[in-house]
Amino acid sequence: METSSIAALVMDFFCADALDVAHQLGIPAYIFFPTGANNLAVFLRIPELASTWDLTKEDVGKTPITVNGVPLIHASDLPREVLEISEDHELFINVFRRMREANGILTNTFESLEPRAVKSIKDGFSFPTGQAPPIYCIGPLVTAPDKGVTHxxxxxxxxxxxxxxxxxxxxxxxxxxxxxxxxxxxxxxxxxxxxxxxxxxxxxxxxxxxxxxxxxxxxxxxxxxxxxxxxxxxxxxxxxxxxxxxxxxxxxxxxxxxxxxxxxxxxxxxxxxxxxxxxxxxxxxxxxxxxxxxxxxxxxxxxxxxxxxxxxxxxxxxxxxxxxxxxxxxxxxxxxxxxxxxEALREGGSSETAFQEFIENFKIQNA
CATH class of the missing domain: 3.40.50.2000 (Glycogen Phosphorylase B;)
Structure with a gap:
């Protein structure tokens, strides 16, 4: 195995195939998921759920999507590409499946905003094996208002x-x-x-x-x-x-x-x-x-x-x-x-603590 001086790699979830490079170099690799925990819980379950759908049927969008800790949605609520027979469909399914291989997932939310979905992921309900990589809720990552802006x-x-x-x-x-x-x-x-x-x-x-x-x-x-x-x-x-x-x-x-x-x-x-x-x-x-x-x-x-x-x-x-x-x-x-x-972003808050836990995690991976 090759080695690298890079301590950790954080990638957008659409770049999940870069996990292969990180593993080859022995670098801990993490996915940054820019939306919330409810979305994450659903997407992590989609590879198995989608395998049971007949995408040729006009009413496939009516298929209920039941995921522990998440309100009931229907397939028509998902990104359009997930319901199409296309290369984009395969791309999305591959991305959702490979995200599970990361050393952890950072998501742009805070625990008290989506507590049921966060708990569901941490408890492994979104994973076929019941074994989840760590999830770090580090949000809300938003730009602070600029008092100097004039319009x-x-x-x-x-x-x-x-x-x-x-x-x-x-x-x-x-x-x-x-x-x-x-x-x-x-x-x-x-x-x-x-x-x-x-x-x-x-x-x-x-x-x-x-x-x-x-x-x-x-x-x-x-x-x-x-x-x-x-x-x-x-x-x-x-x-x-x-x-x-x-x-x-x-x-x-x-x-x-x-x-x-x-x-x-x-x-x-x-x-x-x-x-x-x-x-x-x-x-x-x-x-x-x-x-x-x-x-x-x-x-x-x-x-x-x-x-x-x-x-x-x-x-x-x-x-x-x-x-x-x-x-x-x-x-x-x-x-x-x-x-x-x-409060989550303040020192000692849930998101600030989660980010510190993420840092400690890749330090341990590199030890």
Missing amino acids: PCLRWLDAQPKKSVVYISFGSSGKFSIDKLREIALGIEKSGHKFLWVVRNPPSDDPKDPYDPLAEPDLDALLPEGFLDRTKEQGIVVKSWAPQVEILNHESIGGFVSHCGWSSILEAVINGVPIICWPLFAEQRMNRVFLVKEMRIGVELKGCDEGLVSRDELAEKVRWLMESEGGEELRNNVNAHRINGL
């Missing part, structure tokens, strides 16, 4: 009442056709609540809407006629990009319509902002289930899986989140998670 939308937020604004953003890859953008606009307007909405150009591969994704959106062309004038006292529309961390940290933000990407979820949690869930792709549909049923900090939008969220549905859920006792309960829940997340 017109932040000045606008400064003038709004506390917890009065709904922030609407779908991540760097979340894009909608013109028809859907207009439906969102009319739903926001109908809600009557203040809003800050980040709008991007429609997909460039849509022949009906051949927009340059790098160009600045023409809001007058994309949004309903008269919308910007009618809502100039109600909200603000930002083109293409906004400083999300600083926005979610602002005291005027009371809710977040989100695609449910894990980074956005943690940014909302650490700032105490409840979520209206509008997943688009990847593991985001799984995250929606966990936000609504396990963490109890999100509410579901009907029709998003079919791409048919109506203006009435969006308006209703915004009003529910901002006005109802149920919405206030979500706000209380996410604030409790916020406190726990900050």
